[in-house]
Amino acid sequence: MAKYELSQCERQANMKEQITTYKPGMKSETDWERVRNLRDEDIVIDEDAPHVTDWSDAVLMYGDKAITLHAKSPITLRLDTDIITWFKSLGPRYQTRINAVLREVMEQSKP
Numbered sequence: 001m002a003k004y005e006l007s008q009c010e011r012q013a014n015m016k017e018q019i020t021t022y023k024p025g026m027k028s029e030t031d032w033e034r035v036r037n038l039r040d041e042d043i044v045i046d047e048d049a050p051h052v053t054d055w056s057d058a059v060l061m062y063g064d065k066a067i068t069l070h071a072k073s074p075i076t077l078r079l080d081t082d083i084i085t086w087f088k089s090l091g092p093r094y095q096t097r098i099n100a101v102l103r104e105v106m107e108q109s110k111p
Contacts (some may be wrong), residue, residue, distance in 0.1 A: 007096035072099075 060067045079098075085092035 007093055007100050012094050012098065054077075 058069055060069055084094070087097055090097060
């Protein structure tokens, strides 16, 4: 099994942090006063863009790599204490890493 470094969620969080992190001296180019005064009827909807209501096959683009988002189901799972300790020692989002390892095993076992 390949060494797993960052989970999909961790990469997304890092990307979001890089994009939204405030840096001293930054000035927004957004005219927030105009945005606050917008009424619903002032907002132009692009009629050429399809209205999407089903996002089940949505794909997130991370650079030039497509990442398929999968629905999550909450479960109770009993794992050995040393396994949990090891995953937690790798940093936050240990459940995401466990999910990624299980997904990789599942993908490799497909015929």
